[in-house]
Amino acid sequence: MTRSAPPSSARTRTGNFFEDFRLGARIVHPTPRTLTDGDCALYIALTGARNPVHCAAPVARAMGYRDRTVDDLLAFHVAFGKTVPDVSLNAVANLGYADLRFLAPCYPGDTIRAESEVIGLRENSNRRSGVVYVRSDAYNQRGEPVLTWARWVMVHKRDPESPAPATVVPSLPELVPAAALTVTAPNPAALVPAITGSTDCWDDYAPGERIDHPSGVTLEEADHMLATRLYQNTARVHFDALAMRQSSFGRRLVYGGHVISLCRALSYDGLENAYAIGAINGGSHTNPTFAGDTLYAITEVRDRWSLPGRTDVGALRLRLIGLKNLAPAELASPTAPDGKPHPNVVLDLDYTVFMPRKSRQ
Amino acid sequence: MTRSAPPSSARTRTGNFFEDFRLGARIVHPTPRTLTDGDCALYIALTGARNPVHCAAPVARAMGYRDRTVDDLLAFHVAFGKTVPDVSLNAVANLGYADLRFLAPCYPGDTIRAESEVIGLRENSNRRSGVVYVRSDAYNQRGEPVLTWARWVMVHKRDPESPAPATVVPSLPELVPAAALTVTAPNPAALVPAITGSTDCWDDYAPGERIDHPSGVTLEEADHMLATRLYQNTARVHFDALAMRQSSFGRRLVYGGHVISLCRALSYDGLENAYAIGAINGGSHTNPTFAGDTLYAITEVRDRWSLPGRTDVGALRLRLIGLKNLAPAELASPTAPDGKPHPNVVLDLDYTVFMPRKSRQ
């Protein structure tokens, strides 16, 4: 006999359906997570990340951090993973995210928890699903906000007959402006070229230029599942090969966040001094990624911003393109002639990084 | 030339055979092991465990633990792995275990070592092997017992002509009674629903009910080997594909303990407040598990016990059924019509967990 659980726990077990979301409702996501040196080591092993701010404690301390910091994306994936059981377990599709801001560094030993607020609802005309907009916030053990982001997902209805809520579509910024970025390092100038391997700094990157990052990495089922479990993301599309045989994909999907991490790590060669992510403005997972695919990365510099009151550090708005099974040099444009994303492009990410300025040297 | 080692080290290299075991002999198992944040992170990545007692230091401390604790099963696997070279390297079969009790929490930084005592011997009628019963104990660096269990294995004889020992079959309890359980958390009531994701507590589970846990996970060779190496379990059936081609299985076997860990992690959805394992009463690995198999879990509630002198926490005796390549809903019974275990059932575990009682809230 299948357990008929009381309502409140049934929610945890089956996830929320469209009609379970109420505008303005605040969801406290369960299972806080302490991030440790163990998680940081695994993140390096899983992604190949080499940013010294996360790998080398003396470097981080010289920059004014208390200790080396947890990789921005590791902290994000863990915080994001917390929201999955409540927000997107019944998602038809993850439609987008916006206004992701990194507000404070996360250190080994910190404990992350997440909350979300429903900020928009729009039932689909077929009445079988709807779009849910949430604003999610992650906090450390002192209650300080470390991350915030908005995302919208298409979620199944449990019962197509249940009444539609009033349509509310929130206004979300196209990008996080320079004035809204939080520079966390007191002294980015300590990140000298001998440490990162590159003399290129903020001043050297010009809007419009494209960097074809030289390395590629082939994914395996074991490593994407290890990563996604580390992030405690329970979306079953990543783990259950038997169930996925029934899906249109026919097999397990790689968690899109892990694809971002791999592409960010690949982009180290050419962006060595991009020591922290300030914001993710938006992004799309334009095609699915599977085990066996080989990933490559291209960066386009979109913009170069000075930061209020800072002459030692600036921001670069970048476009990170992840492509599979095609060397960067062979990709003329991430958009196919028909206007759709190129079939080998799996990621199109708009994000902003911090980089020391020449004055530092 | 193969080294002809002195007797004492030859023992380490080839393992003990049936005639090497003497009733009452005490074996000090080599290579103590310090468990750290690194092991805990890997355990999460390998199993998907989400129990906040092991993942979130502030939660564990609020419950009265000194720090987050090492997952009960991680501590067990490491302790168990220590016994393999001496006890079961020449095992024909691991026949069973009983009376496994978790006596004290294990914290990151603790060092585990193990000893075993031979408590029973019975030569098989074919004289080519025999059954060895051992009681194993694991201790931390202060010499405090953290785990104890009995198990029995069928072990080859080196020489079929060597004389049979007197048959001694120990009496082992069918289960660990409530009075013999050690509640380690001073304040389980701190495990509030916002932390675990479920309001269900001890009072809400009824003997006889069945929980079909929703998630499944497909195993890979890389991840089961990583886990088994982490546990420093050297049984070669898990690692050597070339040698296993000669076996009846034709390939590497997944360590049964890792199957327990995966099923325990899968069972989090539906047993969110089962924050610690008090005992494992017994269990069988009813069918082998291989890479490529997809695991699912079912829990049956066997019994609900109050605990002497505690109104804040109770114990649930559970049956954890692990099945492969079959969704839980499709399994009517873990026993096939012929009385044998269902061919898709790989684990049938009888264990006892602690759960906060309603009074906590």
Add this chain to the structure above:
Amino acid sequence: MTRSAPPSSARTRTGNFFEDFRLGARIVHPTPRTLTDGDCALYIALTGARNPVHCAAPVARAMGYRDRTVDDLLAFHVAFGKTVPDVSLNAVANLGYADLRFLAPCYPGDTIRAESEVIGLRENSNRRSGVVYVRSDAYNQRGEPVLTWARWVMVHKRDPESPAPATVVPSLPELVPAAALTVTAPNPAALVPAITGSTDCWDDYAPGERIDHPSGVTLEEADHMLATRLYQNTARVHFDALAMRQSSFGRRLVYGGHVISLCRALSYDGLENAYAIGAINGGSHTNPTFAGDTLYAITEVRDRWSLPGRTDVGALRLRLIGLKNLAPAELASPTAPDGKPHPNVVLDLDYTVFMPRKSRQ
């Protein structure tokens, strides 16, 4: 458009070519790396290492270490990985290494950085490549040398027409003599047999004897890539299956250093008291290793040295043979009848370990 980077960063991105190396030049390799408990746990999971000096803090402390030490080879792989982008990214072949000395223990929390000096250059007669000899040194965060080694690699020329440098071939020692070894443990006698599982000590091993280690391990793509990323070694032959399809191997190569680690871990059974590596005298990766291969290990004892002023510890010079897809007992000699390495031999390593002497007991 591909970014045309300024010269200094172009170097980082495409690696040095033969004509970029100048005799006497000193290269400071980027991205220092803090090694933590997380890296140590991963190393155990990836290799199956069981040496208690690295696994058990109380044992290491009883031996006089401040804490358990980072596995010698883990420290080496990380230091070595740092040199790859500058030294061997354009290598045709890693020709050899010599005079690798372990100078100081590395502890969890230590940060490793590396520098190299060009000590020899010899252009090949075809003018398309040349051999570069470097001496590399790794330091901890206090600037203390922890490792030093020489290696030579054949590197492509960017432009075959560029002029040849004067030929300088450094004189490198065939082995590190006893007097040049650094014994790091003040009290190796604390490593008693109950801890390691063997009573065999330095006195018990005789030059000429051969030990066939009993275990084997099958490699997977996921685990060798995890290891090589953990070491932050970016050589693309290990990661990019698509690019490697064009190579003569047709697939990803396993990093030779990881093969050393696996064979060293396999050799624990039979060398339990070889608690630290003093030196690597030299070695060859005689055949490539691929995922799917099953590795085994054989040790030949080459020499037994007493150490100046020490009666408690001695050194053994060993030959570690790694073989694939062939049980040790089936290998009569690592050399084939035609004088070439046996086709199943992948590693032939000449190294020196420390082991307690009988007087300790």
